[in-house]
Amino acid sequence: MSAVSVCIPVYGRQELTLRCLEALCRHSPARALEVVVVDNGSLDGTPQRVPQRGAELFGERFLYVRRERNDGFAIACNEAARHATTPMLFFLNNDAEVCEGWLEPLLKVFREERRIGAAGPVLTYPETGRVQHCGIAFDPFLHPVHLYEHFPPDHPVVRHRRRVQALTAAALMVPGQVFADVGGFDEGYVNGYEDMDLCLRLRGAGWRLVCVPESRAEHATSCTPGRFANEDANVRRFRERCGEALVPDAHRIYEADGFLPRFNDWLSLYVAMPGETRVALDAGVWTERKAVEQTLKRHPLWENGYLFWHDIAEREGCADTAFLARFLRAALFPGRESFIDFAQAAGNTGDVITQRIAMARLKQAEARQRDGEGLRARADAIADAAERSGDDVALRMCVQWFRGEGRGGAR
Template identity: 30%
Template sequence: MNDTAQPPEKCPLLIVIVNYRTADLTINCLHSLVGEVKSLPGTQVVVVDNPSGDDSVARIQEAIATEGWQNWVSLVAAERNGGFAYGNNLAVRSALQSPNPPDYYWLLNPDTLVRPGSLKALVDFITRHPNVGIVGSSFEEADGKPWPFTFRFPTILSELDSGLQLGIVTKLLQKWTLVREMDNQPAPVDWLPGASMMIRREVFESVGLMDEAYFLYYEETDFCLQARRAGWSCWYVPQSRIMHIAGQSTGVTVRNAEPKRLPQYWFDSRRRYFMKNHGWLYSAVADATWLAGYLLWRCRRVIQRKPDTDPPHLLEDFLRNTVFVKPNMPG
């Protein structure tokens, strides 16, 4: 097992996979990359284990040895579980400090399978467009159903839509809603899921690594915003297709399942994002707007006898984590 994530002398692309108790999925993801790394000679993959506390390290090591992947896959055991940004930064930082750092860095979730041609589609696009700093893939669910969505930066209006959950308001606010449905053409977007995000080296040199004060959630949103402010654009490239089983490490965003209570780090990340990027006053208005919308939704749900599909204890948890109760930025 390698102690660092040093790529070889000529490595055009570094792929980083952060594992936390998902050894089987990580190994399956590596299988899906076998053909992809051949399309760009010199590509390296670093698997970072954010101490899983299970047999993940041993199992992934065994798979690397058994499959003969040693020449392009290395495994790094992190000292602590510092979250998504921390795990990715561990590999990216080491590569950036190498004598000949890679041009591109592909952050890839372990709960993904890379469809043929997806790596080349991202590299070709970002290489042809020097002003593009970040590119990302289209997603599909485990059954092959398309999940063609990207996201807009959170704002007060998107918080209103999120809390209110009213179709007519969503239509009126469609230019500001958080979720953006995409078609089959490449397009500039605000931010992309970190499950498949390729980043140009110069972006890290411009804005630094991802903010490790986020344990999980909002770190890729924040990073894309910092890149935008530094003059880099972010693009959706649907020709790169990724199967993604959401929420396998946390259980929070599992699709087609009973919603789970949102963890404390979700609220910490949300509060950090708004306070870091917009200040206390804006964050307070965003909190108040979401609360007003959500209370109206709760009243409408009772009157119209709609099912309760919200995460358990959402209102009380949100109230405990507003900037009115916790005025300081987490982290």
Template identity: 30%
Template sequence: MLVETSLETETPQVLPVSVAAVIVNYGTAELVVQCLDSLQETRNECDHLQVYVVDNASSDNSVEEIQAAISERGWSEWVELMCAPSNGGFAFGNNVGIRRALAGDDPSMGAVWLLNSDTIVRRGALESLLQALETHPQAGIVGSRLEDRDGTSQRSAFRFQTIGREWARGLNLGLWFKLFPGAEVAPVQVDQEYETDWLAGASMLIRREVIDDTGLLDEGYFLYYEEVDYCLRAARQDWRTVYVPTSRVVHLVGQSSGVTSRDADHRRLPKYWYESRARFFTQNYGKMSRILADISWLTGHLLYRGRCLLQRKSITFPRCLVRDFVRFNFWWPSRVG
């Protein structure tokens, strides 16, 4: 599969422009309402936008707060709040919304838009994604340029993780990436549409035919790696994934989970992060490849730590990173089945 390939413009195909958006909530009612508020103008960018908010059995008053906002602001015509029976994870919650969208009575529903609760949609974001699907019939998944509130770009387009890239990711050596530019999982983005391996799932539009071919998200992932896995599965069905920088979405990094937020560098990564990573490698490359990837990352990372000590660099790592990585990957059976 080609990575970061600029796409030539093709003759647009006629595509249904009714879109179903899915937003999963777990204790982030205020963020959900903020996201819905940003979608009001977006409704004009397609024939019909139906939003499904799925509450993943929040333990707070999220359901009441979101329902009150929908009623008070007159959003009931285009927003439906659904309550999942349990918190089965991010993929599980999205699938609840996707199933509802596919079972709807709108035959022109042509795409499903997965949105994080911690996003604010800029004007024209959906229109740009739909235009990309129309212009590139081979594109099955298209994603937005994620950015900070001030417009600073975030890394949104990535390469698939492999054994070699896990070594490079652990080593974190600039010279290595200069010598082997394809080794970087998160390369520098360019300001044009291009094909990539996978996209951050905070704003990802999926063509309906891709869901027909590929199926739903893998609910074996509680949180993280579900979008990586889905893009790889779609690629194996000959669908391409395209980064669309003209589609701009503010991403309040990690506020929906707290794991990847920028003030959380020293927090301990949860067990489900390691489980999701292990599942991705085992499901897609096999158990031996996962073990080799684990060894590659761990060896590279230990060398990186040694270099930091020699150079007296002050680097903050997640707490217990090495201990947890060894424990959950080598000593503790991960949920990868």
């Protein structure tokens, strides 16, 4: 008997689904899985190619379920779970590909730790190899934060197994009975926040959630057509249903791990490295690209390192590397200067779409920054809440923001 039922909701993008299935077969022990694909009414070649290839890879342990319309992620996942015949469910997006050795570390955590209600692998971006997801926390404004996004996956803070408030359902293992007991995915959401709602209900029922760094998968992220069409309604529903259960903890996690949580000019959370380390690195003479790259793997919050990396790569004619340096700096240190540099880098490579996205984010950030009164009111509200709750880290961040310390990204 198989140990795990892999539940894959799909809508179009047959090429992604085929790669997802092939990675599952290639990187999983023989006969360890049954696979249930629920098709939300795909209009491409999915109904023809996916059942055929699934049967070739998994034989009688593969099931294809066809729905006549796209009713969204939650409904498809719940249907897949109803068809599952194993004790464990593994929800997997069709734009994700598991890596070698992914399965056993997830199963092991359920065997060895008490009250684990869900576990997930570290997810990485296929384009950069950097971290996309190693658990979800919440910032002082209760916005969800993917911890250590864009860090190297082998960094010590990523390799640390940690309990978290939420995990993404792009790759999520849950015992079938536990999933049923809490009611499965809430079907009032449409392609967003279903996973965080599930995680908050699991925690409310006394279960723990853990990200398992020994398990890895690559995730292309948000490839389903119309993925964000209902974002505002999903956010409202999540806040109404789960708002009181959320705990602002991302900034406290970062400080406990030895970093400096900060607000930028428009009150977005970012993370800086300790000043003495930054000063020591900045004082170095950096002329070798490999030396800078290796240092950035150890110190991914060294902002000037990305500037050195970019300049060296540009001199050497490595356009892709120069672009990556600009991208990572903008992602890790959101500020007007880093956004402008990233947009310019996208334009230099001829990537007009990315350039437009970067400029749109810049304009949005500048609009927020112009609302000085609104920003001050938001910072005041967070400072008051932090003082009432004894959150010294958030209070210190607010004081630093009012003083203009470390704003505009990292300085």
